[in-house]
Structures are given as structure tokens and as C-alpha cells.
Amino acid sequence: MPIISVIIPCYNQDQYLDECLQSVSDQTYTDWECIIVDDGSLDHTEDVVKKWIEKDSRFQYLKKINEGVSSARNLGIEKASGEWILPLDGDDKIGSKYLELASKEFQNNVDIIYSIGEYFGEKSGIFASEPFDYPSFLMENQIFCSAFFKKSDWKKIGGYDTAMKGGYEDWEFWIHLSADKNQLKVKHLNEICFFYRIKPESRNVDAMQKNDASLRDYIYHKHPEVFYKNLNSLKEYYHENQKLKRENQHLKNLVNSKRNVLMNRILNFFGK
Template identity: 50%
Template sequence: MNAIVSIIVPCYNQAQYLDEALQSVLDQTYQNWECIVVNDGSPDNTENIVEKWLKRDTRFQYLFKENGGVSSARNFGISHAVGEFILPLDADDKIGSDYITLGIKVFKYDIALKVVYCRAEYFGEKSGPWNLQPYSLKELARLNMIFCSALYRKKDWELVRGYDTNMIYGIEDWEFWISILKDGGKVFCLDTVQFYYRTKQVSRQRQLDGETVKIMNEYMSIKHVDFFIKQLGSYMELNEVIDTNKKCSENLKSEKFVIDAFCTTFFGFSVFGLYKIKK
């Protein structure tokens, strides 16, 4: 199985780490890959860093877009990808040299697989194993145990219309895994460390405060209410999981989130998108 794997690297203010990420791509024992770096309107020297990699290996590509967040950047990169398989990689993280080789080998022997990931370790400010909960669909309703850098087929990305760009405050990976897995499909975790997650003083996840996490959780609970109820059994248990014990008078601070989630799920368009087009 020699399928093309498209590695998508969105970059916003991460130029200082980009060399390490791209070196980990170049070190892959699997050779049939392309790597698309998406400059998400970054004000730093991302373009200068990427230029030397373009000269070093023709499998690297560079795209620029106006800043729109990580979901938008990943979607933009994947829309230009030619690979049958997709592997997202944040610009400040790294992958092990055998990750793609091992992942594609697993896909070869099980056509029911939708996602392949691996064991992971921290590096940077904090080091050591990242002890994630074993995958099950029910546990996925409670928390996300699959980091962004997992292998999946591009056709599954197409079926769910990509990463949800309404997830502007984070946890977009969790929402994406729910989207492609809730109606079936297997997940496999490689029993080897092939992903390295950089920890630093300021990260996108650390910048998420309680209120923004609540907004994203509530948005997900509306969009995937069928999934959460099926897996958790009741609204009460769902509310406990996403910490919505308070009255929903604020309800995402705007009814726009509720309306948009409903329209996207049942009618296939985004109110936010239509509003932007009209403007």
C-alpha cells in the first residue's frame, strides 16, 4: 500500500518551532507524502522559514491565507491536498519517524478503520508520557483522547464538510472526531510513541478559559445532541459532563451559536457564512 499521505501544518506565530516539525516530516521512513504548510496570516517570519524547506525537498508546499483560525487553516490545506490519507500536524509538535509507515500498514489490513493514532509524549517545558484514556465511543462523548495528529482518509473529511470553523475557541479536534466516528468506524492506537506534544508557557489550549470552553462545549452538545444522548443516556448526564449546571440564560452569550448549529446540522449551511457573504 503506497498511498499518498498529505501532512497538513497550519502555522500562526509558530515559526520558531517550525523547523523541528518539518524535520520530523522529512525523517519519515514512509516516502510517499506531501507536506502542506498553511500560513494562517501569521505576522512572523513563517514564509522565510518555509522557503528553505521548499528548496530542500519538492514534497513540501506552501500556502498563504488570511487569518481564520486553525480549523479554517486545516480545511484550506486539505482542500489542496492530493493524498488519500490526511495527517494534521501542528507547527510546534513533532511526529516519530515510523508514524506514517506503521499507520498505513494498519489501514491496509482493516478497511473498517477510520482513525489511527499512537501513544504520545510531552516535550518542552514538561516531559514524559501523555497518559490518555483508551478510546471508546462512549468515552469520546465524555472527553477527547485523540490528539489532532492522527491519520484518517480524506473522504471522511469530505463527508463531514471538514473541521467546523465555528469552533473558534479550540477543541475543534474533539468535534471533528465525533463527526467522523459517531455513525460507525473503528479506531486503532499504535502501541508505540510516535507523537510528541510540545508544552510551553503560553499555548492555545492554556488560553482557553472556563467561559470559552463552556461556549464550545455547549455548541458541540447542540450540534451532536443525538450522539451525546445515545452514548450518555440522558440530558442530565450530558450536562454533568459539559458542566452546564447553571441555567442557560446566557446560552452561548448569543443565540447565533444555537441557530448556526441547527442550520449546519440539518440544512447544510452556516448562518455565519451567509452573514459574511452578505456583508
Template identity: 50%
Template sequence: MTPPLISIIVPCYNQAEYLDECLQSVLDQTYYNWECIIVNDGSSDNTEIVAQQWLNKDGRFKYSAKENAGLSAARNTGIANTNGEFILPLDADDKIGKDYCTKAIEVFQQDSNLKVVYCRAEKFGKYEREWILPPFNLKNLADNNLIFCSAFFKRIDGEKVGFYDEKMIYGLEDWDFWISLLKNGGEVKRIDLVLFYYRTKDSSMITLLKSEKQEEMHKYISLKHAEFFVNTYGSFMRNNSELISLKKEYSSNIKSKKYVIDLFCKTFFGFTFFRKFKG
């Protein structure tokens, strides 16, 4: 029986210098039934020339060019031009381990309730270390994005939420997508292997510009997913009441001489030593 088709979506905006390394990691997959579409998002570099070399190398690579409209629009364009049952977004400057597709499909086949499958990750480039992210649960997802972009999801589930929101032009599009996909239920599995590699680089003017605009994106997500955040954190009045209660407790503790002495000794001498000394 033919294994399910995986569509790997690689948007590229002026990142031709990294594209070979990214696409080589796709070609190296131990899973063979994949297609990979390179989406040239209005690049001014030699992205098209590099992409064409890969089309000539393997027929599973495809190419699409469009005017620059941001990462969400580029991913949606790629998805619209593919047919896979499973989708894997992959940024042009990142790469994946050779067993990522194989392991992900194995996990999906073991649990029909799964909506998202991802893995452990490492950062490489300017900084090299494991990328430590908190475990998945809806509370942690509400706090911040904890699933990088290169996670697998089913096309049918992506269709239900309209894939990526093209209004998210200043970043946080992955966080918005995972909330949309998971806020009404569905299981998530992290493979306990490092199979994704995230490139780190020096900060650029584009990065700085995006950081200045992220507050706008935070407000947009807060309004779009207001019910999710209320269900996760509770109402404003309840949170405010809890905050007031904590402030009162903190104020009361600070006024307590015993609390201050105990805290000081725990911090500077160690609680066990202090208790023995007093005894």
C-alpha cells in the first residue's frame, strides 16, 4: 500500500544562500513519498536559479513564484499547489533530520486523534544548542508559542481553519495557526528525537522592524482568540481578584520579621544549615 503523501512547503524570501542546505535535508529523507514546493516570495536574489537546479535534480521538487506578501501568504500558496495528506512547513534557512518524515507518519498512524506532530530541536549557525521548549498543553500554548513552524499537521485539519492567517504579516503567524488548530481539541505528540534544526543569525533590520510590530500582532491574536484566552486564564475580574489577593499576601509577608529572616537565610545560607544552627 502506498504510504501517505507529505507536502513540504518551503517559502523563500531572499534566502537563496541557505536554500541548498535546506533542500538537501529534504532530499535526504528516508521517507520517499513526499513532494516539496519552493515558493519564491518576491525575492530579489537568485532564489529562482537555485530552485531550478533542484527541480532538475528530482521531480518531487516543484516551484512557484509570487509577489511578496509575507510568510503566511507564501505558505498558503504552496499548500494550494500541493496534494499531500500531511503538510510540513519548512523555512528556507532551516533543515530537518533524515528520519523526520518517517517518524512523524509512524506516530500519526498510531493515533488517529493526533492533529500535530513535532520533535525536539536544535539551534545552529551563530548559536548552537538544543532548543528547549515547554511541554505542550493549552495553558502553555496560551502563554506563548511552543511549537516551531516545522511541525506536521493534516491537510483536512488545516482546511477547517483556513490555513495561515494572511493578516499576520509581522510575525507570530505560527502561534496564531497552532491556536486556531488546537483550541477546540486534538492531540499533540512530540517525538523524543532531535529532528529539526533552526538556524540562528545576527539580528537584522528586518528582525528589529518585526519586533516593533509584534505588539500589533499580539493585540490581533488576543481579539481573534479571545474566547480561548478567557477559557484558559479565566475572566478579567477573577484574574484581577487573584492579583489583589497575591499583593496582599506579599505585603503581609514582607511585614513579618520571621518571614524576612527565613527568606534571607534560605537564600544565603541554605535552609537546612540555618535550622540546624538554630537548634
């Protein structure tokens, strides 16, 4: 049986799927299986996947009615043989050494392994580059969906919440996992191994803009014990953040003041 199961839920993403599956095929670590879960796509997803199955038996294909990404991930993980799970959305991709680098951490008593991420498509830039910090994580998700975790942990907490259809289902999953453990052990790889495609219709971007408040309220009400337990740390985080904002504003004002002085000097000099 493979050590790692890559789970790829997809819905109408046939134009991106080849690139995603190629990134899995290119892995330097070879002890993996890849389960593509077609969440009721109306495009040519099945035709795209069929070519990969014929080329490499490590690729598998499941099709289901459309019920959302959480349901699709859960089905794929349920069928998975691997001890470690890596979700990967059908329009994203991973670096060729991601599985190899993560596998070196499997014996180090960790719960989650993730890396630095990079945007591509409609946006460029680096994200998730800072070391993991739990209070910061409770305020804003630091761990993207394509992080490694044990299938046994997924089973223990009941999988992804299928009620979360507007986004943040990965954040809720990590919070739920942390609630089940005395201390969440997270390994952040100092390498760019995950590439997140930004499209005009990107699901998570839309969720951030439209559903942020309601999704957060859902998570807070579902896991109040996590936030109560860490209330003092969250207060400290908040006050430190406010302090940094004030200091940042002071620096901005100082820079603007100096800029105005310099501009006046230039105008006075050339105005003579």
C-alpha cells in the first residue's frame, strides 16, 4: 500500500486538470496514489483523467453527484489506502519535491506538514512564508488546504464539515483537529512547494469577500472551547497587532512629513 494518498476533488476544472496531475506525476517521491474525485462535473474531466489512468495505475477516478468540495474530499479520503493524506484542488499544483520533503517528517511526531505557497494566474506573490504560530492561526488561517495529515486523524474528527460550502472548510478542519489534541504539532517546510491558482471566479477569494463574517461565526460557534481556552493568547495577539498598527501609522506619518519637507526644499530651490 502507498504511504501517501493525494486527493484531488474537482468540479468543471478540465482546462486546469492536466497541469495539476502532471505536478503529481513529477514527484521525486514515488510511493503514492492519487485519487481524483469528480464532483459531478459537466465538462470533460472524465476524459482528461482517463488518459492519466491509462498512463499510470497510481491514478484512480471516482465520480459522484455534486455536493461540494468537503464531500468530495471525504469520499476520496475514505477510499484512500495511504497513511498520510494530501488534498490538492484540481486547479492548483505542487512542487516536484513536496512529497519527498514531507515524507522526511513522517517519523517526527507531527500532525500537519505544509510549506511556503506561491500564487499564480491572476495574481503572483508568496504566501504562508511565516513560521506557524497558533494564536495567529486562530485569527487567520495560516495553513492552506494542501497540507499533509494522517488519515487516522481525519477519521477521528469525522472528516471535513460538509455544511461548509462557502469556503474556509480547510481552516475549520485544522481547528477541529487542534481541538482534538492537547498540542497541535505543525511542521512548516521552508520551501515553496504549493502553487495556488487565482482565477476571476476563485471559490475561496469569493468566500473571503462575501461570506467571511458568517463563516467565521459558524467556526466560532462550532469550536467555542478552542477560542475560550486560548482567549488570553488571542488578547495578547490583538493588542500586539494594534500596537504594530499604531507604530506603522507613526512611521508613515514620519515618512510623509520628511517627504513634504524635502519637496518644499526642492520647490523653494528651483523656484528661486
